[in-house]
Amino acid sequence: MSVDVSGDRLVVRLSGLDRVWALATGFEAPLTSVTSVRPVPRAEAYARGSGWRLPGTFWPGAIMAGSYFSRATGWSFWCVHRAETVLLVELVGVRYERLVLEVDRPTETSREIARARFR
Numbered sequence: 001m002s003v004d005v006s007g008d009r010l011v012v013r014l015s016g017l018d019r020v021w022a023l024a025t026g027f028e029a030p031l032t033s034v035t036s037v038r039p040v041p042r043a044e045a046y047a048r049g050s051g052w053r054l055p056g057t058f059w060p061g062a063i064m065a066g067s068y069f070s071r072a073t074g075w076s077f078w079c080v081h082r083a084e085t086v087l088l089v090e091l092v093g094v095r096y097e098r099l100v101l102e103v104d105r106p107t108e109t110s111r112e113i114a115r116a117r118f119r
Contacts, residue, residue, distance in 0.1 A: 003103055033093045
């Protein structure tokens with residue numbers, strides 16, 4: 001998976017089996033829709049609510065990928081395998097209110113997005 005800033009857009013691209021597990025190829029949103037971005041422990045992201053899988057894949061402790069809906073938190077998109085720290089992106093005005101993503105360097109990716117969005 002790659003998470004990049006391209007111009008004025010946040011671009012998430014899935015590759016390989018992530019596309020299969022999430023039943024998606026990725027997600028794009030205007031940077032202006034990002035309200036916060038930060039690395040968080042996976043347990044914290046999960047405790048904030050994951051909801052019903054619609055569609056996606058879940059195997060406890062191994063993978064959580066795809067679209068999830070919760071009455072309390074709305075729609076979220078997950079693509080997490082076993083990482084203990086994940087990237088949490090909160091959004092407004094687009095399909096997903098939250099993106100929970102496993103990236104190689106969550107702290108650096110968070111800073112890159114924050115610099116582009118909140119400069």
